[in-house]
Amino acid sequence: MPHVSTVVARSWQQVYDYAADPANLPHWAAGLSSAALVPGDDDWWAADSPMGTVGVRFCARNGFGVLDHVVRLPDGTEVLNPMRVVPWDGDAEVVFTVRARAGMTDADVAADVEAVAADLATLKRILEST
Numbered sequence: 484m485p486h487v488s489t490v491v492a493r494s495w496q497q498v499y500d501y502a503a504d505p506a507n508l509p510h511w512a513a514g515l516s517s518a519a520l521v522p523g524d525d526d527w528w529a530a531d532s533p534m535g536t537v538g539v540r541f542c543a544r545n546g547f548g549v550l551d552h553v554v555r556l557p558d559g560t561e562v563l564n565p566m567r568v569v570p571w572d573g574d575a576e577v578v579f580t581v582r583a584r585a586g587m588t589d590a591d592v593a594a595d596v597e598a599v600a601a602d603l604a605t606l607k608r609i610l611e612s613t
Contacts (some may be wrong), residue, residue: 485596488578489603493610497587499548499568501610502577505541511606515539515554527555548575559586577603 486585491498502506505528520528520539527538538555546566557563565580579599583592 484581485532485581486578487581487596487603488576488601489600489607491575491607491610492520493575494573495568495570495598498575498577498606498610499550501568501607502550502566502568503541505506505539508539511609513605515602555613577606606612 502511504611507517508515508530515519515530515532515537518531520530523529523538525540527540530537530539535557537557540555541548542551550566550568552564552566553561554564560584562584564582569577569578570577580601581592583594587595
């Protein structure tokens with residue numbers, strides 16, 4: 484399981500607060516959604532994604548920097564995405580674990596890693612420019 488990370492020159496709390504807000508997701512997570520998320524039933528949000536309509540459920544806000552979320556793919560498969568914001572020398576390290584699903588090739592996993600890296604780079608750019 485590859486871990487993709489970046490260090491953001493902001494406090495971990497600032498990074499967490501921004502990334503934990505579903506309204507901000509389309510601004511930095513193009514790999515998941517470039518359109519606004521719409522609240523749904525049972526803590527699920529709906530999003531138009533490059534894969535089609537997906538559901539997203541976020542873990543409860545917490546003081547530990549945990550941003551885990553489950554993505555329900557258009558075929559109904561649910562994928563847990565572990566994500567953390569960790570204090571690091573006055574800044575924040577954002578860590579996302581990419582998990583290979585059944586049937587994925589090495590190239591598929593590499594493409595997911597590349598997409599996550601691009602999303603984290605966008606998150607970094609947004610937070611460091613404000």
